[in-house]
Amino acid sequence: MDSNINKVLLLGSGPTQLGIENELDASAFEKLMALKKMGIKVIFINDNPFSVVSEEIQPANVYYQEINFENVKRLIEKEKPNAILPTVSGLNGLQVTWQLIDSGVLERNHVQILGISKDNIAKIINDNNLNDLLSEINEPIISSKIVNDYEEAFDFVRGIGFPVIVKPISPNRDTSRKLCSNGEELQAALEYSFSRTYVNQCLIEQSIVGLKEIEMVGVRDVVGNKILVSGLEDMDPIGIHSADSIIFAPTQTLVSQEYQRLRSATFKIMDALNLNGTCHVQFAQSRTDDKYYVTKVSPFFTRNTMLASKATGYPISYISGFLELGILLTEIKLPERFGNSLAIMEPTLDHTVVKIPLWPFEDVPDADRHLNTTIKSVGSVIGIGRSVEEAIIKAMHSSQYSPRDILPTAQKMDEDSLIRQLIHPLENRMLILIEALRRGFSIDELSELTKIDQFYFYKINQLLKIQEYVKNHPLCSEAVKIGHKYGFGDGMLAELWNTDIMSIRKINQDNGFRVTYKEVEPSAGEFIEKTNIFYSSYELENESSPFNSKSALVIGRGGNQLGPNTASDYYTTQVLIELHKLGFKTIIMNTNPNAVSLVPHLSNKQYIEPIQLGNILNIVEIEKPEYVFLPGNRHYLTKQLRKFKNLKVIILPPDQEKTSFNKNKANTAVDLFIDGNNILPITTTTLDTANNKNSLKYITNYYQPMKQHTKYGNYLIDKSISMLKNSDYQGLIQVLFDYDSLTDQFEFIGFRPIRITETAFLSKITGVNWVRVLVKKNVGNVDFNRLEKMVKPDHYLRVANMISQFPFNQLRANQHAGSTQQEVGARLEFKNIN
Amino acid sequence: MTTTRYLILEDGTSYEGKAFGSLATTSGEIVVNSTMNGYQEIITNQVYHNQIIVFTQSSIGNTGLDQNSYESVQPTAKGVVVREYENLATDHFKRISLDKYLKQHNIPGIYDIDTRQLRHHLQKVGNMKASIVDVDDEHAFDQLTATVLTNQQVAQVSTPKPYANPNDGDNVVVIDFGLKFGVLRELSKRKCNVTVVPYDTSSERILDLDPDGIVLSTGPGNPNDIKPGVLEMIRNVQSEVPLIAFGLGHELFAIANGAKLNPLFIEHHGSNHPIREIITNELLFADQEQGYQIDFKSVDHSKLFITYLDLINGSIQGLRHRDYPAVSFQFSPDGSPGPKDRDDIFDDFIETMATRRRQAYGF
C-alpha cells in the first residue's frame, strides 16, 4: 500500500434515478469500512439525502453538494486529499474525474486516482478510445464502417456477415435505422439511406440484436492477480437493456468453453486497463457458434457488480476497497467470522439466483412500456433457490406481479397481441411467456420469436406443471412437499387452495416438513465461510441457528419502487444500526440486491427471502426474535402480522392511518418529537409544490427553516406544542399549516406522523438521527434532556433544501410535476443565510 | 414416472433420491466436484474411473452434450449425484441430452439429493465408498462394505495399443494413464504430431519414436499402485527429451524422482483454489482433480524445484527437474473444463522442444 495516502476523497452516487439505485451507496459503505480499517480519513461528497454513508462519516467531512467538476475542484483545493476514489460514483464520477485530470486540477493538487489510471479513464469514457484498446488486445467488438457506395457496402458486409444495420450519415430528413438480413434488404436499405444523406455516406454496423447477453464481474490487484467473481446470464437477449432483463447467476446455458473464453477475455481487458479493483464486462454471445463481442466495459461499481456480490457472498466492494489502495488479494484480511481464504478463492455456487426488475409504469402510466435499449426499471428483486424453479418462483413472488396469483396470466389477450408482445416485449413479458406456454405454443417457436434460450421455457413449463399438480391436490401433503421443493411458499400454497396459512403450517407440522436455510457462500460447502447470508430450501440440513442472546428481526422494504424508494432502505439501515447499538443481534430480511440494509457489516444475519407472511413466520420460528420491526408503510403485511399476538411487531413510522387533516392542502409544517409527556420541537419547514397544486401529495420541495421562520417560527412552534399537549400522538409528528401570504395568516391543517423521506431530511439537517431516536423510544429509553440540548430550532445560519427528483425525462413521459408517489430520489443542498 | 433410488455411503448414511440415466446398481469411491461449468468434461474424464461424482453445482444438464467437449470416448465414472438435472438437448447444436448419454454408457444418476449437506458430511468423514442402489437395506450396505475397488485403474483405462494423431509439428509421445482429450486438443492446436502409447510402454520403445517431447497424461487411481517399470521409464526419458506431466503423470514424475505421495483426507475436484506460481508470485486458477499430495519433506531439493503451490491446502501443484527440461503439474491447464489461466504452459513446452532441437542440431 502507498503509505502516503491518508486522506481520500470519496465521490458518492448523487440522487437516485433510473439506473442508479442505492447499490452505489451500499458499495460506498463497504468501501468506507475498508478505508477506515486502513486508518484513512474520508471526505465524502454526495447530495443524496438518503445516503447511509454520509451518516457514517464525521459531519465536518461530508459535503452535500452536487458531484460536478466545479464542486469537486473546490473541495480538492480546500481539503487537499491525497487521493480521489471515483469507482462508486457511476459513470458520472469517472466523467468528473476525467475533467479534473484534463484541467490539471489533480496534478496541481497532487491527488492520486485510486483504482484506475488517468490514461485509462479516458479510454472508458470515450467509446472510440475503448474500441481502439479492445482491438489492440484482439477482443472482438461490433464492426462498423462508413461507406461511400454500394460496392464498398457489400464488400464490408461480405466480410462481417448479416444481419447489419444501415443508416445515413448526416440525414437530410427523418430517417430510421434499417435492419438487413440478406442482400435484397441491404440493397433496399442502401437505396433508402443514400437518398437521405447530405454527404452521400452511410454507416453500416453489425447487428447483434438477439444474441445472448452475458456479464462477467471480476476483481484484480495491482500486480495482476485476478478472480472472476461471477458470471451472469441475461434471460433476455441483446436489445433489451440489462437493467430490464431477468438475470440468472451463475450462467445457465453456457458450456465450459464458452464460459472460459469470456472469463479469459474479462481478465485480458482488466489487464489492458491495468486496473486494481473491480470490473464489470458485458458480452454478446452468439447462439450458433463460438463468436462473442465485448459490448460494454465498466471498471467501476455497477448494479450487476452488486448482483454478483449478492449471488456469491463475495464482498466485492469491501475487497476492492483494499485492492484500490494497492493491497494484494493475498494480503487482505477479512473480518474474523469469514473463512480465512475467502478473498482469494474463486467463487463457486451451489444455488441459483434470479433477478427480476421492477418497473414504474403503474406510477407513470403514460411512459412507453416497451423494453429496449433504454433503461426503464426502477428497482429489482432477487430470489435464491437450490433449483432454478425455486429461484424463479421466489423472485417472481417478490416482484410486482399480482401477489395473489402464483403464476399470473394474461388470459384475456388475443392471439395477435400475444404474438406482437412476444416479439416486442413489454415489462410484463414473463406473463406473456407463461400465457404463450399455456396456450400450447411450442418451445422452439417461442425461442425463435423471443430469442430467449429454450432452457428458460422448459423451466417455466415445469413450474406450470407443478402449479397444476399442486392446485389439483388441495391440502394434500405430497402436493405441499412438491410445492416446497419448487419454491412455493406456505403463503402461496394457502392462496392457491384458498385457505389460510395456518392450515398449511399444520400439514408441515404433521408431516415433519421443515424449512432448511442454506448459506450463500462462495465455496459451495467446501469451507465454513460464515457469511451469515441465508435462503430457504426444503432439504436435509439447516445451517442457520438462533443467536444465544436477544435478537430483533427487521423486515426490509424489498425492491426499489417510486415513492419513498431508497429512503425506505435508508430508514431500515438506521433501525438496524440502532438495534445493534442497543445490544440486539440484528436479522434483516430483504430481497433487494441493491439495498444498503443488506451490506454485511450492518446486520448479524441476512435472509434473502420473499417478504411474505409464510417466510416471515418461518424465520421467526427459527430465530425467535424479541421484536419484529417493519419499517415503511405496508398495510397488508402489518395487518397480517398483527394477527400473531405473540409477535412484538413495531411499525415505523407509525401508520399514516393516524393522519388527520382538515383539508388536503398545506405549505408549512412544524416537526416535533413526542416522548410520553415531553414534546420537543425540532424545526419548521416550508413545503412547496412544483405545479402550485398545493395538494399534499404534490409536495416535493422542502425548505428548512420555513421561509417566515424569523417572524413566525416560535409562534407556530408554540401553537403546535399546545395543540399536541394531551393528544395521544407519540414519536415524530408533523403539524401542518397553510400560510396565506395575502392575509399573512397560518391556517391549521392537521397532524401526521413524519414521513420516511422527511425523516431522512430531518436527520441530515439537525445532526440528530431521528430514526434511531424512534427505535430507542420503542425498545428502550430516550434521553430527552440530552436530545433537547442537541436540537435548537431557533437560530439558523443556513437554509436546507430537499428537492424531489422524478423519472419522467428518462421514461420520456409527458409529465413534469410529480407526486410523492412518483419520486425516484431527491437532492439536498444548503444555502447560507446572508 | 420417476424411480426412487438411494445413494448409500460406507459409513452407513443413506440418501433418498430419484433416478436418472442408467438404472444400474454401481459402487465406487464418492468424490465431490465444485466446478460450475463443464459437467460433460467432468463426467467423461477418465480420472473419475470407478468414482461416483457429486456435483455441487445445483443444476446440471442445462445444455446437452456437444461433440467438442468429450474428454474420452468411453466414460468410466460410476455415477452422478446432483440436486437437479435437466434433460435438455435443445439448442442449435442439436446436442445429446445428459439422461440419454448416461443411459447409453450405463452410468446411473441420482438427483434430488441435498448435495450441500452431502458435501458438508464428506468434508467431515473423508473419502469413502458409496453405491447407488434400489433399496438401502442391510444387504446393500453389506455389499458395499464387501466391495473391493480395483487398484488397476490405469491398466483399465489406458489405451491397449499405440495410435497416432498426425500433424506436421513437433513429434510428441503421450503416455496414456487415462488421458483426457483436453491435452490432445492443446497439442493439436500447436500442430504437434502426436503418438499416444500405453502406460507401460518401455523407455526404449518411446525413445525409438524419436520424440521431441514426452507427455505424461492425467489418470485415475493411486499413484503408489503403479508398476515400478513405469517409474523407471520416466527416469530414463526425462534426461533425454523435454517432458511435461499432468495430474497422475505429475504424481508419478514425483515418485520417480524420489518423492512420497499421501492420500488427501478428502479428494479435491474443482477450480476454485488459487494456485501460486512461486517464481513470479502470480495467482492462477485451473481445474484440479487431486486425490493425493506430495509429502513436502520427501522432495529432494537437489533434484526438484517446487514450482507451484495450492494456497488453500498448501499442496504442491508443480515440480521441475533441476537438471532436465522436465516439468509437472498437479492441475490441468487445458481448460476442459476450468479456467485457461495457464494454457501457455503448452506454448512453453513447444518453445522448450524447439530450443532443445536447436541445441542438439543447431537449427
Next chain:
Amino acid sequence: MDKTILDQMAMQRALTRITYEIVEKNKGVDNLVLVGIKTRGVFLAKRIANRLKQLENIDIPVGELDVTNYRDDISHEGSNRDKFNNDISFSIEGKRVILVDDVLYTGRTVRSALSALMEIQRPKSINLAVLIDRGNRELPIRADFVGKNIPTSKHERIKVSVSEIDNKDTVELIK
C-alpha cells in the same frame, strides 16, 4: 503495421523459462552473476534475478553494461573508455556471467559486451540470454538462452517494451 509477438504474459513466461534453463545449465546458482546490456537488458536481468530470489532465495548480483561506445560499427570520436557508463559493483573474476539483452540481431552488441567484460576481469564463463533472437547474424555468436526465436527480414524492426520504462510489456514487430 505493428504486430505483437509477445504480450505481457508471454514475456513473463519467456523470462521464467530462461531462469529455469540458467539454473539447469549451470547446475545451480553458485558463482552466478547477471549483467544486463543497457537499457532494456538491465531490466530483464533484474527480473531474472527476482525470479532466482523467489526460487532459490538467493540474491544474484546484477550489473549494468553500456556498450554503445564499444560498437565497432558505430564510429566515435576520441574514444575514452573511462566514460563508459557501466555499473558493475562486484567482482566478476572467476564468476559465471550471464549476459542479458533484449534482442539478438547481428551479434555486434554482444561482441562489444564480451570485449567490455573481458576488459574488466576474467570471468569463468559467459553465457548469453536474450528475450528475442531475430536471426541475421553477422558474427559467429549464438545465445545460450532464448525467450523466442523470431525470423525477421532486415527491413523489419523489433521493438521491446518493458513496463519499467515503457509502461507496458510487449515485443512488437514493426514493418
